[in-house]
Each structure stands twice: as structure tokens, then as C-alpha cells.
Amino acid sequence: MVSLLSLLLLLLHGALAEGPDRSGPPPVDPPVAMELAEPVEIELWEGTRLLYVYLEGVRRVQVVVSYHLGYVDLFGGRRPVDWALGAQLSTASGRFEPEAFEIALDQQDAAVDSWVDRTDTGLRLNVAAENLEPAISLVRTIIEAPRFSREELRRTARDKRAWLSVGALADAGVVGAWALHYGWYPAEHPYGGRPDLRADRRLQPDALAELFATVQARAAATVLVVGPVERGVAERMARILLEDHAGTEVSEVEPSPPAHEVSDYAIDQGGSQVSVRLRVAIAGRDEPEAPALGQGLRALAGTVDSRLNGELREERGWTYGVSGSQWSSRSHGYWTVNVDVPVEHLAETVRVIEGHLDEVVGAGVRPAELEAGLREELAWWNRRLETAMSAGAFYQRRLDLGESVATARSRVVGLEGIVPADVAQAAQAWVGPDSRRSWVFVGPGAGIQAALDELDREVRWLTPEQAVLGEL
Amino acid sequence: MLLGLLGTVATAATPAGLVPELRVETLPNGLTVVIEEQHRTADVAVHLEYTVGSADEAPGQHGAAHLFEHLMFERSEHVPQGAFDAWLTEAGGQNNAWTSSDSTAFHMRVPVGAFELGLFLESDRMGFLDGGLDYRNVRNQQDVVLQERAEDYSVPHGLDFDVLTGLVFPQGHPYHQPVIGRISDVRGFGQDAAASFWRHWYGPENAVLVVVGHVDADAALDRVRHWFSDVPARGGDLERSAPPELSAVRQDGLLLSPVSDWTLYLAWPSPPELHADEAALELLSFILSWGRGTRLDDALYFDRRLATDCNAWLSPGMLGGMFVVEATLPRGRLVRAERRMERVLAEVRTRPPAPWELERARQAVRSDLLDQLESIEARAEWWATCTRLTGAPDCLDEVWARYAAVEVEDLVRVAETWLVPERRTSLSVVPEGYGGGLPGAVRVGLPE
Structure with missing residues (x-):
């Protein structure tokens, strides 16, 4: 009996001795910054290049077509037409009506978006790696012949108007953020462009087509390919996307800090x-x-x-x-x-x-x-x-x-x-x-x-x- | 249910599908542990999920589970006030938590060098939170939770989901009360009640710990065993009683709210998670609303100019779900919107979805799932969800197989079975100062 008790005590002691030490946090090994691959840069022709990163173990490829001029370079500030081009460019193409375009993207497990930003204009494709080639062909139909319709322009203008004149007004976060932004940047500052709902309504498809053509004609372009795709394929895709591209300008505009007296x-x-x-x-x-x-x-x-x-x-x-x-x-x-x-x-x-x-x-x-x-x-x-x-x-x-x-x-x-x-x-x-x-x-x-x-x-x-x- | 079981080791089956090789063990104290090696980053995701949510709260305790989510970040016996977040962020880690009707999850992501720290912190609050609970931190987190409630409900449409849920699941159903709780209950939940709630629900037998990341599975399991070895089993009855049967009552609610647009929700009770009809209902929601060429979106937004936004979705739950269609309207044409929404739903039966519509929906679900699974945190959450729902972490292939097997006839059948007029609930959300809502709609709100 005594020996059994001793054994139990010994086991208990052992268990306690091996239990976690909770007297303080365990030591931590600090993280060390991993070496991440630099993109491979390939000049395709003057003003046009490919940046390419092979990435293993993911299922998607991201392809960005970046034209290196944005609304600050083109207009000195935000205009209704560049906002509309950013919203519309990726919704259809000369060969595909909006609905057909969206369904084709879904079938390829792909998504495309577009923007006109301060210093660049772009399109971005995210696609399952196995569907890269057909999806690239789809995006190419935008680049070679974008489609802008009056109906779609009206729709996006209407949505924007509904948001700014109805939906946003009850949201303190949205209202506060815009007040801060517009107070910080006056209308004449390149970053201070105000919405112009009337001008949105007057926009014509030709204006968007003209702006995109100007961007293509003037801006240098880069195709960025990131994903599980071989270099040769990436290069071929980039050449398909930017075939005949001739622009060479790169944004160099850097607006000065706003200098006016700010208010609360x-x-x-x-x-x-x-x-x-x-x-x-x-x-x-x-x-x-x-x-x-x-x-x-x-x-x-x-x-x-x-x-x-x-x-x-x-x-x-x-x-x-x-x-x-x-x-x-x-x-x-x-x-x-x-x-x-x-x-x-x-x-x-x-x-x-x-x-x-x-x-x-x-x-x-x-x-x-x-x-x-x-x-x-x-x-x-x-x-x-x-x-x-x-x-x-x-x-x-x-x-x-x-x-x-x-x-x-x-x-x-x-x-x-x-x-x-x-x-x-x-x-x-x-x-x-x-x-x-x-x-x-x-x-x-x-x-x-x-x-x-x-x-x-x-x-x-x-x-x-x-x-x-x-x-x- | 796992109380008293000796530790058992098993390796889940490894089909060539979505589920990788998982190391699974039940510790002697009842904690289920799942480990997956994933070496794409130098991080580890640690996801600890307790099967306790707002559905488990007794009357007078509404909001307890969510309040407890907050209290778990306060002091425990060996972790001083404020140290949980401070130690973790100083190590380069990040963490958060969420509470639903069914469960409460704590998830962290740490550089591998801080894995032990993560386990120390999680095990300490599982085993020894009561040593740190005091009046001050309970009171402080009551304030924070009530402020969270006020912030959530003050954003436009912040009330909608909770009001709609309260209508679909009537008084007496475990899902009737919102997760965030009632003000008086949260305020009245004292230190003793908190300790008692924690002892009952936050034991190892009622939890699954999932580790996914840059670890060796054997070594990681060893460290989990070590850190949770002194966390005692709790015992106690963790069984949920069956929810009351929902009666077939059509009801129309009106919520006057500080919004500037009108929203109409139509909702039906749907089956519990993993029910045989769940996949078909979710695919149907994508057929109704997933951009151009989908039925609801075309009927309300793209082809007509009635709505500025519309959506269809399935809200899952262990005790039952909700199938919801909604439309946001700039100018209050609720009756017209209702008519059109009902017509779209009726057409599922009279003009069944074409095979391409079904395939498009299936592709959308599959794509989202595969994208999620690239993240170690999402993987950990999936293995935890499977464990909570089925008792094993590897249910995802089976779940996906159900989506893959859905036929057009199934879509029609689930619409006829579940989306029936006599079980429909509507909620009209109308700007304050305007009347209206659907004819006969009764004014509703949330109890304080």
C-alpha cells in the first residue's frame, strides 16, 4: 500500500514536472524576412515590357496591363470621362456584349477589372491557370476594340448618382471620409476632383473610346504576369495582349502637397x-x-x-x-x-x-x-x-x-x-x-x-x- | 461527448480532392486536435473553435457568448491584463475572433517562431481564464460590447439582418435573439455568471484546435499535447435540445430605420447545414443573383431599372438556415419589387434553369472555395467547421460532391419544397419619416 502511494506521488510529481511552465510567455524566435523573387524584366519593344514572376503552388495567374499615364498626366486632375472609362472598360468588348462577356469570364473562372488612376490606366485579369490562353484572348478583344454603349454609360451614371445622392448620405463613415478628403484637397488640386453628376449624364461613348485610344497611343505599357506559368507562355501572352502597342510616355507628374489652410x-x-x-x-x-x-x-x-x-x-x-x-x-x-x-x-x-x-x-x-x-x-x-x-x-x-x-x-x-x-x-x-x-x-x-x-x-x-x- | 476518451491518433483519409493529409488526435482531456503541414509561408494559423454560440444562451443571458468572446482576450491566470494582444503582436502575430449562433472561434496567425506563444496563450485562456476574471474587465468589456452594438446598428442597414432573423425564427427558437445580445442582459451578466458560463462551455471537450502552417506535424502535435496537458476536462451536459418546429406562417414586417433608401427582403426557413438540399439551394441562389445573365439581377437591375442592387443568399445554421432574396430601391417601389421577385422565383418552376446556368453557378461556388483554400487561415477554419458539423475534419470532399451532383431537377425540387408562399417572411426597410412597406406589414424592431 505504501509503495503504491509512493508510486502515485512519484507519477504525480513527474506529471507536474513535465507540465507546461506558465510562469511567463515562452521565448519567441523573431521572424526573418524571406527573399522574394524579383520579377524578370523583358523588353518586348520600345515602350513595352513584360515583368514576369513564376509562382508555384497557386492556382491562379494574375495578369496586369498597365499603361503608364493616368488622369493627372492626361487632365491635371479627375474628370468624369476618366472615371467612366475606369468603370466601363472591362465590362464588354467589340466582340462581346456585356452579358456574353461576363458569362464567358465566369466559364473560364476569370475576372477582369479596370481603372484610370492618378498615374496609370489599367486592366487586370485573374484567371485559373488552365484557362490562361482563352482568357487572354478575351482581354485582347477589349484592347483591340473596346465597347462603350450609351445604355451602359447611363446605368453607371445612374448608379453613381443614386449612391451619392441617396445611399451614401446616411453612412457616417462615407460622409466623414469624403469631407476629410475634399477638405484636404481643394478642387483645383490634382487629387481634389469633385463628382459632377450633370457631366456624367452628358458623357457619350465616343469620349471614352477617344480617351482610351489616347492612352494607348501615348503611354508606355507593362504587362505583369504572376503565377504558375512558364516564361515562354507569359511572353507569348504579353505579345498577344499588346500587339501593335506604340506608346512610350511614362507618368512623371508629382503634384505638390496641398498648401491651403485646412478647416475642421x-x-x-x-x-x-x-x-x-x-x-x-x-x-x-x-x-x-x-x-x-x-x-x-x-x-x-x-x-x-x-x-x-x-x-x-x-x-x-x-x-x-x-x-x-x-x-x-x-x-x-x-x-x-x-x-x-x-x-x-x-x-x-x-x-x-x-x-x-x-x-x-x-x-x-x-x-x-x-x-x-x-x-x-x-x-x-x-x-x-x-x-x-x-x-x-x-x-x-x-x-x-x-x-x-x-x-x-x-x-x-x-x-x-x-x-x-x-x-x-x-x-x-x-x-x-x-x-x-x-x-x-x-x-x-x-x-x-x-x-x-x-x-x-x-x-x-x-x-x-x-x-x-x-x-x- | 469525448470526455474520458483516451488519446487516439488517426490519419484522415487523403482523397485526391480538396482535403490534404491531416493529423487528427483527441487529447485525454477531450480536445480534438487537427494539424496540417503547409509550407507556402513561414506562418502558422491556430484556429480554436468552441461549439457554443448565441443559440446556447439561456433567457436573461442573451449576448453572453459574444461577450465571452471579448472576455477571452482579457486577463487569464498566467497572462496579465493587456498581455494577450501585446505579446502576440510583439511577436509579429495577429489574431481575432468571431461569434455566431452556433459557435465561437478564436483565430491567430503567427510567425512559426511564435507558435509556442500562441499555444501558451490559447491554452491559458481555455484552462485558466477564471483566474483572471474580475469585476473590472467584465465591466469594461460590457461597455465595449454595447458600444460595438451601437456602432453596428447605427450604420445604414446595420439592423436588417438581426431583425429579419428574428422574424424568420420566432420567439422561443434558439436563433431568435441576435448574437450581439440584449442591452439589459449584457449589462446584467456579472462576474459569477461569466465564470459559470466559461466553465460550462469553454472546456476542451467542446472545442477543436486546428493548426495549419509551417510546422512538422509530429512536432506540432507534441507541442499541442504539452501546452494543453494541464487543461482539465470539464464534464457537464453539452447537448443541445432540438429547436421547435417552425410553423408555416406568412408574415410581413416593416422596419423604419435611419437609412436613405428602401430595401425589401423576402426570406424562407431553409434546412440545417449539411442537409441534402443545402447544395441545391445555394446553387439556386447563384442562379438568381450572380451578375449579368442571372435571373434576379436581370429582372430587377440590368433589364429593368427598378433596383440599384439585388442579391440572393443562403444563410447557414446548424439548427436551420434562411434563404433570402433582397433588393435595394432608391424610390420605395416595394410592391412592384415584390411582384417581380416573386415572379422570378415562380419561374424557377415554370422555366427551370438551363444546364449552363447550373454550371455557371457551380463554377462560382467551386472557384470561391478553391481561392479560399489558398490561405492557411481559411483552411484551418474549414477543418474546424467540418469537425464541428460532422465530428471529423475531412468533410470538404463530401460537401463538394453534393454540389457536383446537383441536377436541374434538384433546383426545381428545392424551390418547390422550401420557397413556398406560406412560409415566406418579408421585411420592408423604409427610411424614417416615410410610411409604407408591403401591404399589411407590421412594424417590427429589436428589443433593447
């Missing part, structure tokens, strides 16, 4: 919640401070464990979550912080956001926050080639930015060299109290006004329609 805005939309948005101007992406600013935003509002999320959600329980994003072109950029709170907490929320922003400016961020930011970026980097879609998006981004994979990798790995003082220095230079800032509040008017009175702050009041249409 409020929109009375009723309800009990306020959608709060803050935008702060930061450096362009090529400036030396840009990576440190990215780390600053991450610590402030960029993740679930950010300072603002910690205080406004985890401590005070006032919001479901704070989000932050950073956008930048070569010449300029901005941080945007978003949060929804009950209107009775609006004034204090503004103080909390400003307080944390001041803290980042004054003291930068903590080493642990920098380390977390670095590891998050490394983990993000290592996931780029997981799916056909993520890989396609990754290489298209490199194409859009005109940068190599090695440059992108060095930017991620380079975060390791950033120290807290770098963030403080960058924040002082860019997002300090004198920085260009704009607040937008969307929610119940009386409650917002009470909070503004408490904060001794003035805003410009807008209607939802003015915000959405950019009539500031």
Missing part, C-alpha cells in the same frame, strides 16, 4: 454616435523620416494594442476600436485616425487623441513598440506570396511604385535601425502642434456642438450632401 468640419446626421476623423500631414514616402513616422502611427493608432485603442477601448470602453492608416506619395502624405464614440464622450476623446499625439511628438515611442512594429512588418512581408491574390497585389504594388523587390525588402528590414529618438524627431518635424491637421465629426449636431463649445473649437458645418459632393 462637422456634419449633423442625428443618432447618438459620432464618427471622428483626424488627418495630419506627414512626409512623402521617399523622405528619410517616412519609416519612423510609420512606426509612430502604429504605436499611436495602427494596431489592436496601440495607445489609443488601449485607452479609448480597453480602459474607458468608449469604442469598439480605433484605427489608423498612413498614405503617402513621393511628395507628401498623411496619417488618418478614425474612431466612433458616443457623443457624450466626444470632447474627452478629442483630448485623449491630442494627448497621445503630443506624447509621440514629445517622447517618441517605446523600444517594445518599435520591436513590435518591426516584427509585424517582417511577418507581413513573409505572407506576401501565400495566395495568388496576395502575390499579385504585392508585385502590382512594386510596379505602381516603380521599385524593386530588394528596395521594398530593405525598407522593411531597415526598420530594425530605428530608435525611439528617430520617431520623436520625425514626429516633431511633421506632426507637432503646428502641423497641418483637420478634424471631421459626423453625428448628432447638438451633441457635437456642445463638445465643440467645451473644447472651445470652431468648425465649418456641412450637410451630408455637401460633404459627399465636395461642395465645401
Whole structure:
């Protein structure tokens, strides 16, 4: 009996000894940035090239046809015709009516979309690898003979009008985002084009055809092929797509940062919640401070464990979550912080956001926050080639930015060299109290006004329609 | 149900289809573990799914399962307040969770070097959450959840799904209450009730842990065994009672809402997940609405200018689902829209779908499934869903075989069986300040 008890105790002791050690988190091996393949660049002829990446283990191929001129190059800013061309180009072709075109794509397990962006115009095909060739033939029918009809133009104009004059107006997120954008970029800025619903209605198919022909005639073009496809096939596909292409121009326009005095805005939309948005101007992406600013935003509002999320959600329980994003072109950029709170907490929320922003400016961020930011970026980097879609998006981004994979990798790995003082220095230079800032509040008017009175702050009041249409 | 079973090891069958080689084991404490090696990235997806959702809440506890999803990120015995997210993000990981009527899932994705950390965190909140539950974090997460509810319901059409579900599944049905819960119940759910709820539902016997990613299956299984070895089995009755039979009642609801357009939903109760008719009903939803050349989209949007948007979808559930068709209308022509929607549905019987329509729908479902399966997180979720529904992780080939076997006659049959007028529910969502709705529609809303 004694020996049995001893044995049981021994077993129990052994079991306890082998159990998990919960006295602290287990050690973590930091991620190491994987080497991702550079695209192979093949010049097909002057002004036309193929960028090609062989990607194993995914089932789709992504093919992007990018013409290197966009609406800023062509018009100096957004026009109804370029918006309509982006919406219409991929919906039909000279050989296929819209319905036949869509059904043919579905049969090939393929999707096509199109756009006219600031510095490029493009078409993108996503297709199951086994159907690459027929899908390429389908896209070629767009490039050689696009189809634009009055009926489809009317439909897209009608949908846009219904969205901007009805659907969007009840959505605080949409209203706030547009108020912020149009307040940030005046109508005359290349990025500040306003919707013109009347002009949309007057658009004729010929105008779209003419614009696409101009793009094809003037712009250099790149075909990007990413997926499980051999180089010879990729090259043949690219030649089919861009047969006879002769354009050679590449966008070199870089709009200046907006310089007008910005305002704060409020929109009375009723309800009990306020959608709060803050935008702060930061450096362009090529400036030396840009990576440190990215780390600053991450610590402030960029993740679930950010300072603002910690205080406004985890401590005070006032919001479901704070989000932050950073956008930048070569010449300029901005941080945007978003949060929804009950209107009775609006004034204090503004103080909390400003307080944390001041803290980042004054003291930068903590080493642990920098380390977390670095590891998050490394983990993000290592996931780029997981799916056909993520890989396609990754290489298209490199194409859009005109940068190599090695440059992108060095930017991620380079975060390791950033120290807290770098963030403080960058924040002082860019997002300090004198920085260009704009607040937008969307929610119940009386409650917002009470909070503004408490904060001794003035805003410009807008209607939802003015915000959405950019009539500031 | 797995309580008391000794650990058993098995390798699921590996057909040349969608399901890869999976390592499956039931730990002595009842936790089902599924592991798949996937070496496309340097990450590991860890998906832990508990078979508890809002359908399991007792009266007076509506919102408990979702509140608990939040509480699981708070303090546990060995993980201080705020450390769960901080440690994980500092390691380059990311995580989130969701709650449905039937289950609650916690999913994380970590670089392989943080796999042990992920297991430590998941096992600690499964085994030792009660050591960290206190008044403060329960109170704080009540605030956050009620704010989430307010934010969700304040966006245009944010109320629609919950109101529609409450109409299709009447009072007394486990799906009647919205997942987000009632304000008074969430607010009244105290620390003791939380601990009791956790003890009952969040034990290893009621969960499946799936690991997919850059691991060696044997080594990963060893680490799972290690980290969950001190998590005790709970015991207790985890069986769900059968839901009440839905009576054949046609009903029309009217929701006045802070929206600027009109939306009409027509909905029918549909069979539970994995029912023999599920595949045909889902394919039918694609035949009705999947762009140009599909029946509802053409009838309401492309060929006529009645709607600015329309859709058809199947909402699945372990105890039953909903088949829904909807149309968004800029100018409140609800009666006209209803007539046209009904006509489109009636035509499924009088003008059965052509084979090409069925193939197009099948292609859409297949394509979506295959695209999902490229992601380690989606794979992990699929193996967990299969385990929850069938007891084994490898149901996907069988599920797909059902879609592959659907014939045109099946589409007609399920329409005749399930989409019958006497079981139809409608919901007219109308901007505040306007009257209307379908004739006879009764004003509805959500209880506070």
C-alpha cells in the first residue's frame, strides 16, 4: 500500500514536472524576412515590357496591363470621362456584349477589372491557370476594340448618382471620409476632383473610346504576369495582349502637397454616435523620416494594442476600436485616425487623441513598440506570396511604385535601425502642434456642438450632401 | 461527448480532392486536435473553435457568448491584463475572433517562431481564464460590447439582418435573439455568471484546435499535447435540445430605420447545414443573383431599372438556415419589387434553369472555395467547421460532391419544397419619416 502511494506521488510529481511552465510567455524566435523573387524584366519593344514572376503552388495567374499615364498626366486632375472609362472598360468588348462577356469570364473562372488612376490606366485579369490562353484572348478583344454603349454609360451614371445622392448620405463613415478628403484637397488640386453628376449624364461613348485610344497611343505599357506559368507562355501572352502597342510616355507628374489652410468640419446626421476623423500631414514616402513616422502611427493608432485603442477601448470602453492608416506619395502624405464614440464622450476623446499625439511628438515611442512594429512588418512581408491574390497585389504594388523587390525588402528590414529618438524627431518635424491637421465629426449636431463649445473649437458645418459632393 | 476518451491518433483519409493529409488526435482531456503541414509561408494559423454560440444562451443571458468572446482576450491566470494582444503582436502575430449562433472561434496567425506563444496563450485562456476574471474587465468589456452594438446598428442597414432573423425564427427558437445580445442582459451578466458560463462551455471537450502552417506535424502535435496537458476536462451536459418546429406562417414586417433608401427582403426557413438540399439551394441562389445573365439581377437591375442592387443568399445554421432574396430601391417601389421577385422565383418552376446556368453557378461556388483554400487561415477554419458539423475534419470532399451532383431537377425540387408562399417572411426597410412597406406589414424592431 505504501509503495503504491509512493508510486502515485512519484507519477504525480513527474506529471507536474513535465507540465507546461506558465510562469511567463515562452521565448519567441523573431521572424526573418524571406527573399522574394524579383520579377524578370523583358523588353518586348520600345515602350513595352513584360515583368514576369513564376509562382508555384497557386492556382491562379494574375495578369496586369498597365499603361503608364493616368488622369493627372492626361487632365491635371479627375474628370468624369476618366472615371467612366475606369468603370466601363472591362465590362464588354467589340466582340462581346456585356452579358456574353461576363458569362464567358465566369466559364473560364476569370475576372477582369479596370481603372484610370492618378498615374496609370489599367486592366487586370485573374484567371485559373488552365484557362490562361482563352482568357487572354478575351482581354485582347477589349484592347483591340473596346465597347462603350450609351445604355451602359447611363446605368453607371445612374448608379453613381443614386449612391451619392441617396445611399451614401446616411453612412457616417462615407460622409466623414469624403469631407476629410475634399477638405484636404481643394478642387483645383490634382487629387481634389469633385463628382459632377450633370457631366456624367452628358458623357457619350465616343469620349471614352477617344480617351482610351489616347492612352494607348501615348503611354508606355507593362504587362505583369504572376503565377504558375512558364516564361515562354507569359511572353507569348504579353505579345498577344499588346500587339501593335506604340506608346512610350511614362507618368512623371508629382503634384505638390496641398498648401491651403485646412478647416475642421462637422456634419449633423442625428443618432447618438459620432464618427471622428483626424488627418495630419506627414512626409512623402521617399523622405528619410517616412519609416519612423510609420512606426509612430502604429504605436499611436495602427494596431489592436496601440495607445489609443488601449485607452479609448480597453480602459474607458468608449469604442469598439480605433484605427489608423498612413498614405503617402513621393511628395507628401498623411496619417488618418478614425474612431466612433458616443457623443457624450466626444470632447474627452478629442483630448485623449491630442494627448497621445503630443506624447509621440514629445517622447517618441517605446523600444517594445518599435520591436513590435518591426516584427509585424517582417511577418507581413513573409505572407506576401501565400495566395495568388496576395502575390499579385504585392508585385502590382512594386510596379505602381516603380521599385524593386530588394528596395521594398530593405525598407522593411531597415526598420530594425530605428530608435525611439528617430520617431520623436520625425514626429516633431511633421506632426507637432503646428502641423497641418483637420478634424471631421459626423453625428448628432447638438451633441457635437456642445463638445465643440467645451473644447472651445470652431468648425465649418456641412450637410451630408455637401460633404459627399465636395461642395465645401 | 469525448470526455474520458483516451488519446487516439488517426490519419484522415487523403482523397485526391480538396482535403490534404491531416493529423487528427483527441487529447485525454477531450480536445480534438487537427494539424496540417503547409509550407507556402513561414506562418502558422491556430484556429480554436468552441461549439457554443448565441443559440446556447439561456433567457436573461442573451449576448453572453459574444461577450465571452471579448472576455477571452482579457486577463487569464498566467497572462496579465493587456498581455494577450501585446505579446502576440510583439511577436509579429495577429489574431481575432468571431461569434455566431452556433459557435465561437478564436483565430491567430503567427510567425512559426511564435507558435509556442500562441499555444501558451490559447491554452491559458481555455484552462485558466477564471483566474483572471474580475469585476473590472467584465465591466469594461460590457461597455465595449454595447458600444460595438451601437456602432453596428447605427450604420445604414446595420439592423436588417438581426431583425429579419428574428422574424424568420420566432420567439422561443434558439436563433431568435441576435448574437450581439440584449442591452439589459449584457449589462446584467456579472462576474459569477461569466465564470459559470466559461466553465460550462469553454472546456476542451467542446472545442477543436486546428493548426495549419509551417510546422512538422509530429512536432506540432507534441507541442499541442504539452501546452494543453494541464487543461482539465470539464464534464457537464453539452447537448443541445432540438429547436421547435417552425410553423408555416406568412408574415410581413416593416422596419423604419435611419437609412436613405428602401430595401425589401423576402426570406424562407431553409434546412440545417449539411442537409441534402443545402447544395441545391445555394446553387439556386447563384442562379438568381450572380451578375449579368442571372435571373434576379436581370429582372430587377440590368433589364429593368427598378433596383440599384439585388442579391440572393443562403444563410447557414446548424439548427436551420434562411434563404433570402433582397433588393435595394432608391424610390420605395416595394410592391412592384415584390411582384417581380416573386415572379422570378415562380419561374424557377415554370422555366427551370438551363444546364449552363447550373454550371455557371457551380463554377462560382467551386472557384470561391478553391481561392479560399489558398490561405492557411481559411483552411484551418474549414477543418474546424467540418469537425464541428460532422465530428471529423475531412468533410470538404463530401460537401463538394453534393454540389457536383446537383441536377436541374434538384433546383426545381428545392424551390418547390422550401420557397413556398406560406412560409415566406418579408421585411420592408423604409427610411424614417416615410410610411409604407408591403401591404399589411407590421412594424417590427429589436428589443433593447
